[in-house]
Amino acid sequence: MLTLTNLSKTFNPGTVNEKKALQQVNLHLAPGDFATIVGSNGAGKSTLFAAIAGSFYPDEGSVELDGQDVTFLPEHKRSRQLGRLFQDPLRGTAPHMTIEENLSLAYLRASRAKGGILSRVTRAQRELFRARLAALGLGLEDRMKQPVGLLSGGQRQALTLLMATLVTPKLLLLDEHTAALDPGTAAVVLDLTEKIVAENHITCLMITHNMPDALRLGNRTLMMDSGRIVLDVQGEERAGMTVSDLLDRFGRSTGRAMNNDRILLSGLE
Amino acid sequence: MSSFLTLAIVQNALELGFVYALVALALYLSYSVLNIADLSTDGCFVLGCAVGATVALAGHPVLALFAAMGAGVVSGFVTAFLQTRLGVQSILAGIIVNTGLYTVNIAAMGFSSNLNLFTADTLFTRFAALLGDTPLAGWDGLILAAGITLLATGALRLFLGTRLGLSIRATGDNADMVRSSSINPAFTITVGLCISGSLTALSGAVLAQYQKTCDVNLGTGMVTIALASLIIGETLLGWAGPRVRMLAPVVGSVVYRFIMAIALRLNLPAECLKLVSAIIVAVAIAAPRLRQLAALQKRKMAARRARAVKGGDAGC
The missing domain is CATH 3.40.50.300 (P-loop containing nucleotide triphosphate hydrolases)
Incomplete structure (x- = not known):
């Protein structure tokens, strides 16, 4: 892909x-x-x-x-085929537009609906939005007419995730998309991510500083250092790996120890 | 009351309110939606007026509206081109275009600084003839002005729900989001300013036919007046849902014209009106900050008083 x-x-x-x-x-x-x-x-x-x-x-x-x-x-031409989430939950949604308008925009831009730039969402599509919102389990389906600015960071990030995947993208790029959320909300958004990615068979790249997550989620783990991919594990090798194994492998491939506090701390959790 | 505000004054205020509401609608798009202070409004209004008047004089009052809107689109395009492609700051782009338009406007009127349409056939004379002796006779100006403005408002509302319309709204609302999604902000800003320019020019063209004159200085302060109308409308309809709130420019513009009518009735000299509108805009835009400052000041005073009481107790 x-x-x-x-x-x-x-x-x-x-x-x-x-x-x-x-x-x-x-x-x-x-x-x-x-x-x-x-x-x-x-x-x-x-x-x-x-x-x-x-x-x-x-x-x-x-x-x-x-x-x-x-x-x-x-x-802007490439992003039609991509879904992209950032660390900052405020970055992916328009605060003064309603939940429904944000979803409409995401849907219309990605689906290339008939009618071109003047296409509008239909009632059936609005029902689809409602169903997909309900599937998030955050109660947002009853707040579709409210501006997104009223939502919490976690809710906004969940909505951004839904917007990015409303029309299945060719590739989903998640750049530490739960790092700015509190641990409980982060777990919820991460579960939603896993569920949506699995259900729609989305090809996905996720940056994380949480080592257990890096090994638990997905089917492949990459490690980068100085602009290179220094480690790429998958399959059985990855299944049996622990966080300390991962840090060891990093040390072997780069000749030095992983020295980032955030990574070490999250690795010891 | 009826002697203070006669029917003729009310009718006139309503008519002018509807005509100028189109400029407020244009600013709703450029200022509220796109978050751009488009200072080419003054010149663009006169451009619409001049082009509209010239075409109407040639005997095509309906075509005049479309010709004016076309001219407005070009004006909006130039403003947008300067800021999206050539990197001119948006405020400066508006000022530059506004300055250039002065010459263009005089040229559009055949190198004269004013035109009169007293002998020409206008939309208003045609519509009055159409209504003839029906019970609506005498209300023709109001019906026509209201019709055009409400039609434009409805069309804009429909447009803002389309993919392009939503993209334009997102451009003004969250630039970061737009940059990382498949929206080209240069394109959405250009379309937005073109539509905004066409509405401003349409207002000028309707006004030209309504008052049967066009003057190159007609647009001075138009951006402030329209902004005042818009802010009044948005304040009055702040409680409402999006559908009703779309009428804010119209409601604000009508209310503004009533304020002006009352001011004139109270024998306020006409020259003072621009100062009044400038003050309305400044106060309205500053209001949230003033409220904040007042609240903070109150909070500080309360804290000082509390400390003074405690200090008094503790002091020997």
């Missing part, structure tokens, strides 16, 4: 601030793959997402989505 070939990006090349954010990254995700990504701050995880989504164009290499080369496709 997603193929990255020799993807490289250097910010501020030739200056003292030169930063090799991505170095020759190669990755292939099969349809339905759900890979978690871990790595210290500055390892290039978010940069990788930005490159896939088209926030900038890479210096070298190519991005292929579902067999189509999208390396130089502008961000």
